Amino acid sequence: MPLRTSLHRLRPWFGDLFALRDARATIAPSLQAGIISSVTVVVSCLLFGPELGAISLLGSMLALWESKRPLWARVRNGLLIAATMSLSMALGVLVAPYRWAAIPVIVVLILAAAVAYYGFLLTRGPGPLLLFYGAVLGTYFGADPGLGWKIVGITAFAALFTCGLTLLVLVADPHRPEQRAVADARGGVENYRAAGAGASGADTSSGADRSRRILASAYAAVNRAWLTLNSAHPATKGPGHRNRENELLAINRDLAARVLEHSGIPGRIRQLTPDTPLLLGRPGFRFLLAHALRRDSVAWFTAWRIALAAGLAGLASELAGIGHSYWAILTAALVLHQWTGRIATTRRAVHRALGTFVGLFAVALVIVLDPGPWWVVGIIIGCMIGQDVLVPFNYFLALILVTPMTLLAIEATGQGGSPSDLLVDRLLGTLIGGFIALVITWATSTRFPARLLRAQYTRVEAAIAAVERSIANGAANTAAGRNARVELSYELTHHYSVAARASAEEPRLASLKEKDDRIIDKGYAALAKTWL
Numbered sequence: 001m002p003l004r005t006s007l008h009r010l011r012p013w014f015g016d017l018f019a020l021r022d023a024r025a026t027i028a029p030s031l032q033a034g035i036i037s038s039v040t041v042v043v044s045c046l047l048f049g050p051e052l053g054a055i056s057l058l059g060s061m062l063a064l065w066e067s068k069r070p071l072w073a074r075v076r077n078g079l080l081i082a083a084t085m086s087l088s089m090a091l092g093v094l095v096a097p098y099r100w101a102a103i104p105v106i107v108v109l110i111l112a113a114a115v116a117y118y119g120f121l122l123t124r125g126p127g128p129l130l131l132f133y134g135a136v137l138g139t140y141f142g143a144d145p146g147l148g149w150k151i152v153g154i155t156a157f158a159a160l161f162t163c164g165l166t167l168l169v170l171v172a173d174p175h176r177p178e179q180r181a182v183a184d185a186r187g188g189v190e191n192y193r194a195a196g197a198g199a200s201g202a203d204t205s206s207g208a209d210r211s212r213r214i215l216a217s218a219y220a221a222v223n224r225a226w227l228t229l230n231s232a233h234p235a236t237k238g239p240g241h242r243n244r245e246n247e248l249l250a251i252n253r254d255l256a257a258r259v260l261e262h263s264g265i266p267g268r269i270r271q272l273t274p275d276t277p278l279l280l281g282r283p284g285f286r287f288l289l290a291h292a293l294r295r296d297s298v299a300w301f302t303a304w305r306i307a308l309a310a311g312l313a314g315l316a317s318e319l320a321g322i323g324h325s326y327w328a329i330l331t332a333a334l335v336l337h338q339w340t341g342r343i344a345t346t347r348r349a350v351h352r353a354l355g356t357f358v359g360l361f362a363v364a365l366v367i368v369l370d371p372g373p374w375w376v377v378g379i380i381i382g383c384m385i386g387q388d389v390l391v392p393f394n395y396f397l398a399l400i401l402v403t404p405m406t407l408l409a410i411e412a413t414g415q416g417g418s419p420s421d422l423l424v425d426r427l428l429g430t431l432i433g434g435f436i437a438l439v440i441t442w443a444t445s446t447r448f449p450a451r452l453l454r455a456q457y458t459r460v461e462a463a464i465a466a467v468e469r470s471i472a473n474g475a476a477n478t479a480a481g482r483n484a485r486v487e488l489s490y491e492l493t494h495h496y497s498v499a500a501r502a503s504a505e506e507p508r509l510a511s512l513k514e515k516d517d518r519i520i521d522k523g524y525a526a527l528a529k530t531w532l
Helices: 002-017 022-047 050-065 071-095 099-120 129-141 145-168 176-195 206-230 239-263 285-293 298-319 326-336 342-369 373-390 395-412 417-441 448-472 481-506 507-529
Strands: none
Touching: 022 050, 022 145, 022 373, 050 071, 050 129, 050 373, 050 395, 071 099, 071 129, 071 145, 071 373, 099 239, 099 285, 099 298, 099 326, 129 206, 129 285, 129 326, 176 206, 176 239, 176 342, 176 481, 206 239, 206 481, 206 507, 239 507, 285 298, 298 326, 298 448, 298 481, 326 342, 326 417, 342 395, 342 417, 342 481, 448 481, 448 507, 481 507
């Protein structure tokens, strides 16, 4: 009877483990990224041969970063990420002869990359992994310096070539990212309007909670659109850009009017004039640096957990004598590369273990069939496109394709070792990395979420006070007042995310919900009052 009861309780969890999410909107951009990456791999194989060219799939993953950026931001970001991947791999190759130094260097690099990603990339890519993935692989391929430097060159070429391909999709409509960002902002505000009253603290029903979530999404969409428009520099001088900017200001004004109406704050909304309240985009460098490096920041919490798990996984795999210890390091980093809560992290680790196990059978089948090198390239490309499409739907299904994609690319270089060793090392590395990531997750998810949330409360309250002082002093539209508004907008968006994840980690924090609601209402009302 107890066993039956336990199985009944676990049934929803297992159902959720294999459930397909509704991610139909992601199919088109995922296919686009997969096709761009595939073209890069094919061209690399033609230039460098199918054996070495297959490893270009690392550089080709840059396509995942470029789906929503304007043209010139796409160029700048592509060059930055390509340089970062190439230099991190070069660092790995340099460190490879000094086996004792490999894990400490990787840990330091993970810390720096994760803090930079979560602290400074406000319109983010898929995760910080690509920023240090190259270094981890470099320590492996660097065992043969001649091969290691060839891999560095191929990775740099693939990343730059992929960057160029991402520009081609904007040839017909170079301002599509900006237009789409403004349209998303308009849709977010319309959703909030449709949600009706409920943004004020007077209504504590589920409808009010839903309205707050929609309001946070609307402000986040407006802020993303403003960041996107500003990142289009130098294409920010023409009439088209000014029209998009004015359209976004009107959307922002409409959002402020709705917030004031729902909050019961009387007054007339100002018209659009040269001193109209507007978002300045991203906060300043010093603000973001201090925000990321403080002890109780999400960026630092996420970074040190990834680094700790990766270091322990690497050390454990070395002690176990695994020939491909980097798989344990990467598995631990992948499981923990985002703070998503204990249950979500556990589900991710189980997905990774099961997906890898099933994927190994596919790799074994390919090894038995022993196809030619170009057939292997074709299989890698098919897996690449398939996993890009499947990741938003179900991580487990995507992992079934990720395993053959990565293993076949590495085996093609001739560095994989015997097939049996390759498969066993991949399985053991995945299990070790996943287990250590889960231990770190559950060991750090009791005290830290409460600390992060309380620290965020303090920051939001200080940001609200700064905006309200600027309003009271008649300085809301000065440079200082606008900067205070930008920082409050950032803190509110950040706060909502921290509150949701902290409450999921620690149910007792749900008792702070009433205070959380008041802060959110007060913060968004302060932003809206600058329009009076």
